[in-house]
Amino acid sequence: GAVVSQHPSWVICKSGTSVKIECRSLDFQATTMFWYRQFPKQSLMLMATSNEGSKATYEQGVEKDKFLINHASLTLSTLTVTSAHPEDSSFYICSAGRVTGELFFGEGSRLTVL
């Protein structure tokens, strides 16, 4: 089956720094990528939808200047958490969509901001 790779799988950073998370579709071209955030024991909340070559569409309440999304190619999308604070600590998961509509999820990236 199709594989979506996320990197890093976990990261610890100091408050005020920026962290970049990569999401790659390894064996297919992803027309659309989605970024989700999941707090402990809660469900996945959609943060934004990114389409290759265009600006991401953010969900209500998600700060686009805080969570920068770049979808520079059909196989790579990045999420940068800028000036991270402890409340940004969470599990971030990406998913990549094929033109057929199938979605494949990465293994997630756990961010801890000290």
Next chain:
Amino acid sequence: SQQGEEDPQALSIQEGENATMNCSYKTSINNLQWYRQNSGRGLVHLILIRSNEREKHSGRLRVTLDTSKKSSSLLITASRAADTASYFCASLGAQKLVFGQGTRLTINP
């Protein structure tokens, strides 16, 4: 809230019993999907049911969909300890996949 509801929020049963989880969603959908998540891990896709389907089977899984009630159910038959996980429904509509709140299932040996 973008999310639908799932019930129960937590379910604990004995190994061998059947587990049923329900999910409701809010908008029109193209399809509804069920996922499993082990603690701290990514999502595993279990089964997809299209909006024009009413029931679907895959191994020990049975999914139903009632678009008039905007609801779906997932039945896991003959549960095993390895089925312990969180289960989420996710509705695909308007090119977005929106997740329910999830059911934490515990299978006791």
